[in-house]
Amino acid sequence: MLERLPDDLARQAVTHSSWTDRRSDSYERLAFLGDSVLSLAVTTHLYPRLEADAYGAGRLTKIRAQAVSGRSCREVAERLGIPERLRLAAPESVAGPATEQLARTERVLASVIEAVIGAVYLEFGYLETADAVVEAFTPEIERSLVSPADFKSALQERLARRGTIVTYEIAAEEGPPHERTFEVVAMVEGEPLARGSGRSKKDAEQAAAEAALESLSA
Incomplete structure (x- = not known):
């Protein structure tokens, strides 16, 4: 779905705040939105799968937290080629080691994948976005169910x-x-x-x- 985004949204989703004079043109607002959409999509996917007697709210919270953690978001971002998109989006003035560092930073990659989710939500709505989120995060969701990290x-x-x-x-x-x-x-x-x-x-x-x-x- 990233390829189907309008150019302006696709560009904003991979624009770091240090690359633009207007912070609102960076991925930060989209990431704020995408964080909520990601959490809701994974929660809605998990809720009917897990029996109420065995999975109370506390256990559900831990499973979801692992599935959407910074590490999980980074892994999804890497599978979707986000680091390379960041490198291509970087202005020439900052290309090089600084951009390479951003493209490897968990916090940045997690924020960008959330920004992409936010952009997809704005363009295509919740239902289509939720399906795409679950598909993208399936390995992380399954791992959180099979091997909960504590x-x-x-x-x-x-x-x-x-x-x-x-x-x-x-x-x-x-x-x-x-x-x-x-x-x-x-x-x-x-x-x-x-x-x-x-x-x-x-x-x-x-x-x-x-x-x-x-x-x-x-």
């Missing part, structure tokens, strides 16, 4: 066997309020064990816990 619990259990506990500290916050990225440090006995980043504190903590588990297994 790295924090796994790390806590592993450390408990050693008689230690893990705490999480926010090391940095970047970006505007609607596009915030958090960096979290997993601390054990006052020492940093691993770092992780995400678009929410919970996502960042999960990423830090995952990295910590990998370091303990190395």
Whole structure:
């Protein structure tokens, strides 16, 4: 559906705010819209599939959060060729390492895929957009159902066997309020064990816990 978008919407969906004098011409507003459409489309897809007795609101929330996480959005963006679209859309004045960095950044790719969803919603309406979203995110949705990620619990259990506990500290916050990225440090006995980043504190903590588990297994 990206190929069917009008040129102005398609261009806006891959325009970083630093590439334009008017912030409203960037992907940010479209991403704000697309975030809600993505969440609703995945929720509506999951709700009738999962039995009420086994999947309460809390469990549904965790499954959806994994399916639409920054990491999931990045994977979808990469499958759809978004990094290359970003490279092609970049002004000549910023082409090169700076653009390459943006094209590899999870926060940027997640925002762009949300912007694309927002643009598709504006052009084609909810029903057609929801079908396209579910199709694009099917691998991520299925993975969240088969292998729910709870790295924090796994790390806590592993450390408990050693008689230690893990705490999480926010090391940095970047970006505007609607596009915030958090960096979290997993601390054990006052020492940093691993770092992780995400678009929410919970996502960042999960990423830090995952990295910590990998370091303990190395």
